[in-house]
Amino acid sequence: MVAIESLPEMTEAEVAAHAEKDSLWCIIDGVVYDLTKFADEHPGGDQVLVEQAGRDATEPFNDVGHSADAKEMAKEYAIGRLKATPGAAKAPAAQSKPAAAGGCGASFKDIMTSPTWTNFLIPTAVGILVFVLYKGVQRLL
Incomplete structure (x- = not known):
């Protein structure tokens, strides 16, 4: 090198x-x-x-x-x-x-397509939402 x-x-x-x-x-x-x-x-x-x-x-x-x-x-x-x-x-x-x-x-597009959003924050938020919905459905059953 x-x-x-x-x-x-x-x-x-x-x-x-x-x-x-x-x-x-x-x-x-x-x-x-x-x-x-x-x-x-x-x-x-x-x-x-x-x-x-x-x-x-x-x-x-x-x-x-x-x-x-x-x-x-x-x-x-x-x-x-x-x-x-x-x-x-x-x-x-x-x-x-x-x-x-x-x-x-x-711009909004720059923010939403930045690596921070697309690779970490959005998948994390989706995961939390799925977990909360799953727990809510479990309580109903």
């Missing part, structure tokens, strides 16, 4: 040119990853990665709460470092803040 510091620098424009499933690059914490080969193996499905392709996916990656193993495994897909450009370093953070504000600025 190559040290991150020794990887070549890349611009956001270079990363943006790889925003499709057959050429899927993402930026996470200033490191550029080529996730093309990993997309079919991603536990959350390839669509999650395709939605973030060609851009900074730091916030969505961290919001999901990936394990230390997942973060370590990601290193093998690192292909570059994001080139720091004056003025541009603050723009992505400013654009991503509204979506992180717990719904302030995030």
Whole structure:
């Protein structure tokens, strides 16, 4: 595995040119990853990665709460470092803040299809509802 510091620098424009499933690059914490080969193996499905392709996916990656193993495994897909450009370093953070504000600025669709809702909260709520209904029917019998 190559040290991150020794990887070549890349611009956001270079990363943006790889925003499709057959050429899927993402930026996470200033490191550029080529996730093309990993997309079919991603536990959350390839669509999650395709939605973030060609851009900074730091916030969505961290919001999901990936394990230390997942973060370590990601290193093998690192292909570059994001080139720091004056003025541009603050723009992505400013654009991503509204979506992180717990719904302030995030659309209803974004909230309902976020990995937190679809992979944890909704199935948990459905499970609780089924349990309560089951117990209610048992008491009637």
